[in-house]
């Protein structure tokens with residue numbers, strides 16, 4: 431099968447179009463004929479070797495942690511899917527190797543969900559990684575409730591955009607940070623207060639507008655915003671990040687509820703996200719679509735750090 435692979439870590443030039451053997455499937459796996467694959471910052475972080483110490487890997491690596499497509503083959507114990515079913519799935523393996531930048535990817539059936547009929551394959555491939563990350567952060571970690579205030583950093587990004595909408599559906603009040611060209615966009619998703627982090631100090635503005643402090647902060651940007659984010663929480667407020675939190679223990683000792691989320695597969699949550707998208711309650715924004723062969727261009731876009739919504743590879 432055709433795949434984009436790397437046989438060493440490095441810049442975008444290590445990405446090569448190669449021929450690879452078809453993935454093998456176990457009794458509880460399905461083989462997906464990939465129609466579209468999502469591109470996420472983790473892909474170029476792995477490519478650069480930045481996650482070598484944290485995630486085991488084996489070359490040649492096929493990147494890509496989310497996909498949509500059609501079931502080509504099912505293992506003998508698979509019960510929920512049959513050949514020909516359109517599906518979407520989170521595709522990360524315990525050992526980083528067989529990802530979704532390929533004609534075929536295998537996943538355990540428990541990670542996959544039926545692709546809703548009125549979502550395109552591109553839309554379905556854009557949902558698993560960023561959608562599940564936002565869902566698990568807001569509901570499993572932060573336990574966000576109606577009427578609460580939440581600051582969501584980087585609201586125009588893949589994760590931030592889903593988080594704003596999920597928080598809005600819950601009845602929370604949303605403050606977000608984005609460059610000015612994205613303000614109208616994040617407002618359209620449900621943000622009530624929008625701060626241009628390039629020009630304004632978000633903590634000062636929030637301090638003035640919410641003198642009693644916020645209930646929760648969701649950090650999808652990283653360490654540079656963490657100290658200030660915690661300083662604007664109510665006493666005992668909740669903070670969740672999807673990036674490392676070097677000072678987590680200090681904040682916990684001060685009484686804050688601090689959590690780090692590393693997204694995990696969950697077919698039930700993915701189905702729920704699909705239903706929300708079908709009902710028009712979760713808009714899937716795709717701003718860049720590239721053919722698989724142009725994976726380098728897709729990485730170049732992701733590496734800008736300023737993608738609105740999602741980047742997709744099509745096959």
Ligand SMILES: NC(=O)c1ccc[n+]([C@@H]2O[C@H](COP(=O)([O-])OP(=O)(O)OC[C@H]3O[C@@H](n4cnc5c(N)ncnc54)[C@H](OP(=O)(O)O)[C@@H]3O)[C@@H](O)[C@H]2O)c1
Pocket residue numbers: 470471472559560563583584585586587588589590607608609610612627650651671672673691692693732735736737738739
């Ligand atoms: N732990 C996990 O399981 C997990 C899961 C998913 C993602 N992540 C990580 O979370 C991060 C976000 O992922 P993503 O897919 O949402 O990335 P993304 O789509 O590439 O996010 C890009 C967004 O970040 C915004 N941004 C850039 N600099 C900013 C700043 N200083 N302050 C606020 N916003 C800023 C940009 O907004 P403007 O263009 O408006 O400036 C852009 O819309 C990545 O580092 C990713 O690796 C972790």
